[in-house]
Amino acid sequence: MKKRIFNLLLLLTVNFVFLSCTKDIDFNQVNDFEVSPVIESSLIFLDEPANQFLEDGVEISTVQDSVLVNIFKDDFISEHLVKAEFVFETINSINRGVELRIDFLTDSNIQLHSFSFAVEPSTNNTPIMFNYTEVFEGSTLANFLETEKLLFTLSLQQGPAINDDTPGNIELKSKGVFFFNIDNTL
Amino acid sequence: MRRCAWFVILLVGVSYAQNKQILYGFTEIPQSLLQNPGGKISNDWYFGIPLLSHIHANGGSSGVTIYDLFAVDGENFNTKLERVVYSLKPTDFFTFNQQLEIVSGGFAFDPSYNKNQYISFGLYQEVDAIIYFPQDYAKLVYEGNQNNINRPFRLDHLNGTSELISVLHIGYNKVVNDKFTYGIRGKVYNSITNINSLNNKGTFITVNGDNNVYDHIFDLDLSLKTSGLVNLTTDSDFETKDITKQILFGGNLGLGVDLGFSYQINKQWYLDGSLLDIGFINHGKHVENYELKGNYVFEGINPIFPEVGSGQTADEYWTEIEQEFEDLFTIDTTKTKYTTWRPIKLNTSLNYTFGKRVSKECDCTFDDSGYLNRIGLQLYAVNRPKLPQVALTAYYYRRLLNGLSIKAAYTLDSYSFSNIGIGMSAQLGGINFYIMADNFLNFKNIYNAQSLSLQLGFNYIFTKDED
Numbered sequence A: 001m002k003k004r005i006f007n008l009l010l011l012l013t014v015n016f017v018f019l020s021c022t023k024d025i026d027f028n029q030v031n032d033f034e035v036s037p038v039i040e041s042s043l044i045f046l047d048e049p050a051n052q053f054l055e056d057g058v059e060i061s062t063v064q065d066s067v068l069v070n071i072f073k074d075d076f077i078s079e080h081l082v083k084a085e086f087v088f089e090t091i092n093s094i095n096r097g098v099e100l101r102i103d104f105l106t107d108s109n110i111q112l113h114s115f116s117f118a119v120e121p122s123t124n125n126t127p128i129m130f131n132y133t134e135v136f137e138g139s140t141l142a143n144f145l146e147t148e149k150l151l152f153t154l155s156l157q158q159g160p161a162i163n164d165d166t167p168g169n170i171e172l173k174s175k176g177v178f179f180f181n182i183d184n185t186l
Numbered sequence B: 001m002r003r004c005a006w007f008v009i010l011l012v013g014v015s016y017a018q019n020k021q022i023l024y025g026f027t028e029i030p031q032s033l034l035q036n037p038g039g040k041i042s043n044d045w046y047f048g049i050p051l052l053s054h055i056h057a058n059g060g061s062s063g064v065t066i067y068d069l070f071a072v073d074g075e076n077f078n079t080k081l082e083r084v085v086y087s088l089k090p091t092d093f094f095t096f097n098q099q100l101e102i103v104s105g106g107f108a109f110d111p112s113y114n115k116n117q118y119i120s121f122g123l124y125q126e127v128d129a130i131i132y133f134p135q136d137y138a139k140l141v142y143e144g145n146q147n148n149i150n151r152p153f154r155l156d157h158l159n160g161t162s163e164l165i166s167v168l169h170i171g172y173n174k175v176v177n178d179k180f181t182y183g184i185r186g187k188v189y190n191s192i193t194n195i196n197s198l199n200n201k202g203t204f205i206t207v208n209g210d211n212n213v214y215d216h217i218f219d220l221d222l223s224l225k226t227s228g229l230v231n232l233t234t235d236s237d238f239e240t241k242d243i244t245k246q247i248l249f250g251g252n253l254g255l256g257v258d259l260g261f262s263y264q265i266n267k268q269w270y271l272d273g274s275l276l277d278i279g280f281i282n283h284g285k286h287v288e289n290y291e292l293k294g295n296y297v298f299e300g301i302n303p304i305f306p307e308v309g310s311g312q313t314a315d316e317y318w319t320e321i322e323q324e325f326e327d328l329f330t331i332d333t334t335k336t337k338y339t340t341w342r343p344i345k346l347n348t349s350l351n352y353t354f355g356k357r358v359s360k361e362c363d364c365t366f367d368d369s370g371y372l373n374r375i376g377l378q379l380y381a382v383n384r385p386k387l388p389q390v391a392l393t394a395y396y397y398r399r400l401l402n403g404l405s406i407k408a409a410y411t412l413d414s415y416s417f418s419n420i421g422i423g424m425s426a427q428l429g430g431i432n433f434y435i436m437a438d439n440f441l442n443f444k445n446i447y448n449a450q451s452l453s454l455q456l457g458f459n460y461i462f463t464k465d466e467d
Helices: A002-019 A027-032 A075-080 A138-146 B007-013 B030-034 B066-070 B077-087 B135-143 B240-250 B314-328
Strands: A021-023 A038-049 A062-068 A081-092 A098-105 A111-119 A128-136 A149-156 A169-180 B002-004 B045-048 B055-061 B093-109 B117-132 B160-175 B180-197 B201-208 B214-228 B252-264 B269-283 B287-298 B332-334 B338-341 B345-356 B371-382 B389-401 B404-412 B419-428 B431-437 B451-462
Touching: A027 B066, A027 B077, A038 B214, A062 B314, A075 A081, A081 A098, A081 A111, A081 A138, A111 A128, A111 A138, A128 A138, B030 B045, B030 B093, B030 B117, B030 B160, B030 B451, B066 B077, B077 B135, B160 B240, B180 B240, B180 B269, B180 B338, B214 B269, B287 B314, B419 B451
Parallel strands: none
Antiparallel strands: A021 B002, A038 A169, A062 A149, A081 A128, A081 A169, A098 A111, A098 A149, B045 B093, B045 B451, B055 B093, B055 B451, B093 B117, B117 B160, B160 B180, B180 B214, B180 B252, B201 B214, B214 B287, B252 B269, B269 B338, B269 B345, B287 B332, B345 B371, B371 B389, B389 B404, B404 B419, B419 B431, B431 B451
């Protein structure tokens, strides 16, 4: 009797082990994995009075400087960045138009991309706002990703000469909007 | 369409809590003494069939099932993933616990005729892992910071620990009188490998800035501690015998204790309880700790007029910022010793026995054979890194025949309110076999279970008054 029970139990166990069921699942679905985060980052900024364009009392209408960047050539970025935007907000209260030009260069100063925009002069020194967005997609994105050096040129457009008492400020804020697409090739 | 699977193999092999609600209080099974060293004992001596005496696997996921994500239902995987990512909370977890008894045994002794003392001992291997759902990290990967301006990403959402240990133990059980039994078990833990990241702090937040559009505020305090085997293979003078040494009590050692009792309230009611794994492990050998610590606020760069005041060029200024970032994200490696605490478990139960066996021949009851039925309530709690996990079980136990008993349990826990488990213990001659599993309601589709647990084993048991 006991032996029969024991066997029955073993049989039940075997059933339990092998006959419990599952519905169809497919782990390969993980291959469809895809996420699209959007990262925003502060870029450049400045907030300077008009007399910052003076050197030893003499107006310097163009100020230029460059930075070497290697972040755009980062593997993760070059593989997963699908679109980028540079968004600028400028406020000018100087009675001179102000232009910002950004050149995207290689190490050896070959130009890959360039854009510029200008904010109007403020004749009565009330703040004038101007927003500008540069979009990088397709071929411009490809050039963007090759960039090793950024050249910034800030120029004063024609107008009344700057002196120590010239009123007004030029203010610039900017951010980059980076659209990524990350899939299972990560 | 249905497909049947070798699910037990899957379960033992890859499944992911460690509540042994069916085994607890199942006195016919010697391994129930590991759930309560002060439990009742029904054998005179036993030994576990080596490597087969206790095979346990238990896995769970508090918020999601395999089926939720991988069902073949025509729905886009990313839609399902998104639903899962947004429904899980940072207190949701994935956990896995597995034990394999290598050897075990026990025997009763006492100078008096009623052998009121019992020694049990053994060696088992255990894997224990838990990882919480890192919600804010997932959101950052999923959305980026664009839609999360002014929202802090909490870095403490990354929290998890896993360990592989072997445990050598010896327990003492003493029946003090008809009412009271107590027990204590000493344990020596040998940690073969440990990985934990439990003390992460800090935030990453993007806020509207003063000088520029945003201030990106990094406040990072992340750490990962590892010891044992995981670091051995990277040593240049690594040899195979080092692994063997790690496994055979050459790893990082610790000590622990289990305590338990049983109290017979009256003829039919009794109460019992235990505290298991009150212990620690000291990690001093093969330790590698990684730390990422720092504060930085990035507001962009002022490339055109940076030289004002400092005389530096834009590139020098930028290089300085790059250096700041590099320092911020530099991982420091240390070999500082650390201590881990084992997850303490609490078990307690209140039980009522009833229904004496009636003899067909004389229509009378056997006085000495005890009651056939038992019902009870069990409470289980385990200390976990973020919050204790608690489970409440109601059970029915029945002795069907001599040597054959079953227990059915209904459990409410972190995973579900519909967990029904069944266990059986059978004895033929000296051989005892037991098997128990839970979440029976999900057996039609194992992949839709949030947790699964299985224990089985073979023992050789000798009971003097066995009929």
